[in-house]
Amino acid sequence: MSAAREQPRLADRQRVFAAAMLDPALPPPPGVVDPEGQVCPKRFGVYRNNVIAGLIEALQDSFPVVLRLLGEEYFRAMARLFVTARPPRSPVLLQYGANFPAFIAGFEPTATLPYLAEVARIERAWVEAYHAAEAAPMDPATLGTMAPERVGELRFTLHPSLRVVRCRYPALMIWRMNVADGVPGAVDLSAGGEDVLLVRPGADVEVRALPAGGARLLAALGNGRCLSEAVRIALPRCAPDELSMHLAGLLRSGAFTAADATDVAAVGADGAPHRRLHRVRRRGS
Amino acid sequence: MIRGHGSLPARAGVSLKAKHYATVLERTPPVGFFEVHAENYMGAGGPPHRYLTAIRERYPLSLHGVGLSIGADRALDRAHLERLRQLIERYQPGLFSEHLAWSTHGAAFLNDLLPLPYTTATLRCVARHIDQVQETLGRQMLLENPATYVAFADSTYEEGAFIGEIVRRTGCALLLDLNNVHVACTNQQWDPGRYLDAYPLAHVREIHLAGHSRIEDDVGRPLLIDSHDGLVCPPVWGLFTRVLETLGPVPTLIEWDAKLPDWSQFEGQAAQAAAMMDAQAARNPGAAQSAATRRMRPPQENGHRVVRDALG
Numbered sequence: 320m321s322a323a324r325e326q327p328r329l330a331d332r333q334r335v336f337a338a339a340m341l342d343p344a345l346p347p348p349p350g351v352v353d354p355e356g357q358v359c360p361k362r363f364g365v366y367r368n369n370v371i372a373g374l375i376e377a378l379q380d381s382f383p384v385v386l387r388l389l390g391e392e393y394f395r396a397m398a399r400l401f402v403t404a405r406p407p408r409s410p411v412l413l414q415y416g417a418n419f420p421a422f423i424a425g426f427e428p429t430a431t432l433p434y435l436a437e438v439a440r441i442e443r444a445w446v447e448a449y450h451a452a453e454a455a456p457m458d459p460a461t462l463g464t465m466a467p468e469r470v471g472e473l474r475f476t477l478h479p480s481l482r483v484v485r486c487r488y489p490a491l492m493i494w495r496m497n498v499a500d501g502v503p504g505a506v507d508l509s510a511g512g513e514d515v516l517l518v519r520p521g522a523d524v525e526v527r528a529l530p531a532g533g534a535r536l537l538a539a540l541g542n543g544r545c546l547s548e549a550v551r552i553a554l555p556r557c558a559p560d561e562l563s564m565h566l567a568g569l570l571r572s573g574a575f576t577a578a579d580a581t582d583v584a585a586v587g588a589d590g591a592p593h594r595r596l597h598r599v600r601r602r603g604s
Numbered sequence: 605m606i607r608g609h610g611s612l613p614a615r616a617g618v619s620l621k622a623k624h625y626a627t628v629l630e631r632t633p634p635v636g637f638f639e640v641h642a643e644n645y646m647g648a649g650g651p652p653h654r655y656l657t658a659i660r661e662r663y664p665l666s667l668h669g670v671g672l673s674i675g676a677d678r679a680l681d682r683a684h685l686e687r688l689r690q691l692i693e694r695y696q697p698g699l700f701s702e703h704l705a706w707s708t709h710g711a712a713f714l715n716d717l718l719p720l721p722y723t724t725a726t727l728r729c730v731a732r733h734i735d736q737v738q739e740t741l742g743r744q745m746l747l748e749n750p751a752t753y754v755a756f757a758d759s760t761y762e763e764g765a766f767i768g769e770i771v772r773r774t775g776c777a778l779l780l781d782l783n784n785v786h787v788a789c790t791n792q793q794w795d796p797g798r799y800l801d802a803y804p805l806a807h808v809r810e811i812h813l814a815g816h817s818r819i820e821d822d823v824g825r826p827l828l829i830d831s832h833d834g835l836v837c838p839p840v841w842g843l844f845t846r847v848l849e850t851l852g853p854v855p856t857l858i859e860w861d862a863k864l865p866d867w868s869q870f871e872g873q874a875a876q877a878a879a880m881m882d883a884q885a886a887r888n889p890g891a892a893q894s895a896a897t898r899r900m901r902p903p904q905e906n907g908h909r910v911v912r913d914a915l916g
Binding site for chain 1: 643644646647648649650651652653654670671672673676677678681684687706707708709710711712713714715716718719721723725726729753754755756757758791792793819821822823827829
């Protein structure tokens with residue numbers, strides 16, 4: 320091959336091409352031509368537009384309420400900055416946008432909408448819950464048959480779709496008003512925050528506000544604390560009836576897939592001690 | 605049935621979109637198969653999998669990858685390949701296809717099918733990656749011809765010859781996207797008849813038909829954009845008729861990804877493709893016969909090792 324025809328390695332050429340995809344100030348790479356062999360920035364721009372517009376659309380699909388709150392033009396301008404600075408790391412675009420809420424939180428021009436990043440976190444949690452692994456929630460009735468003192472020893476397994484978003488603003492109310500069939504109305508931003516539970520026990524993502532202390536309780540249970548320990552950490556002044564209300568609400572939401580009672584004294588069929596004497600059955604299992 | 609080889613019925617299928625999940629399950633419309641983008645089913649669970657499972661119980665399936673970046677001059681993403689392997693194991697698609705394109709750079713995924721110079725260096729890179737895909741998946745893959753907007757001054761192969769050489773080296777089969785042929789031929793000022801003459805039609809196992817949009821290039825010439833957002837246009841139907849004369853009926857997808865219409869329009873386009881296949885088969889039953897024979901023929905001698913093992 321003659322020296323005149325030698326080209327840089329394909330990898331290097333693709334590096335130059337890719338850089339120009341994300342930076343409109345860069346010219347098309349050398350050797351990219353139209354049918355007459357001429358440079359053709361507009362043709363090259365089709366690829367750039369496809370890349371950028373496709374990624375912006377992926378964000379529009381995942382954050383429809385933020386889109387509605389900002390309007391399409393504003394949203395797309397903001398999203399363009401995000402996608403060029405942080406293109407996806409994976410070809411699985413379902414996962415794209417995990418750090419979009421944090422980007423919004425630091426985005427100076429929308430600082431006058433302090434609830435916006437919280438709404439974005441609810442939307443991101445919704446997407447995660449939607450695509451999370453399937454798992455049958457445990458039957459709430461099972462606990463009713465247990466002696467109350469044993470219930471405190473239970474360690475709960477959280478549903479894989481469960482997400483908790485802690486908010487300083489009434490972001491859940493704003494989210495509800497702006498989902499597809501929502502009716503926007505006045506919101507008192509000084510009304511205080513809500514902690515939001517999202518879980519998909521079946522086909523649909525269910526979203527509800529958690530009572531005070533609920534987020535801390537779930538965090539402690541998620542860290543492997545038994546119920547009585549979790550209550551001591553999260554709800555130190557909780558009355559027993561208040562606690563059973565908490566627990567009933569979480570069970571009804573499908574927040575748990577299993578509950579195990581620890582009992583190291585028990586001996587398994589193989590003669591070895593085992594820690595899972597009372598596995599509270601999953602619904603349908 | 606040859607293990608490791610998939611197949612689809614030689615009928616008209618359509619893209620499966622979330623918008624149509626419920627309609628498809630309620631009506632079980634008369635389409636030959638559905639095709640999905642693999643990456644849309646790479647979540648752990650949730651409604652996409654629930655619907656696809658239910659629809660797969662009722663229809664043949666084609667799995668179409670858009671993120672493997674076979675043309676990127678870097679190692680294939682093994683995690684992504686493993687996700688594909690698992691999806692194939694779970695849904696047992698009749699065919700698996702990917703693109704003659706690239707879409708990754710560094711750690712970034714650029715979410716578009718970017719063009720390749722047709723050189724021996726590119727050929728080696730693409731062939732090596734297709735070998736790896738077929739080996740990992742334990743089956744033959746289909747490679748789709750691209751819709752392109754630019755050319756590379758140093759390309760030494762014409763596109764059809766380049767694709768033919770990939771087939772020869774890897775034993776892969778082909779997905780012939782006729783909208784891409786029309787788009788590329790318009791944009792590159794190629795003659796579509798000559799394109800199809802040079803293209804290795806004997807290895808085609810699936811056809812794509814789709815709509816495109818139109819702008820102008822830097823100097824005012826028409827530039828077609830592969831937007832998958834509308835009806836199949838008359839010139840593409842014309843190419844379909846022409847290819848059917850050679851191939852007989854082939855699994856043919858109506859591909860529609862944006863500005864999605866109601867289900868009836870999807871079904872209408874599929875019915876048109878089906879009617880054209882029926883009419884062609886009635887005119888020339890011999891072509892259909894030879895198509896069936898061709899589907900049964902083992903890959904050529906230099907076919908991929910896994911394919912040969914599967915036949916053994």
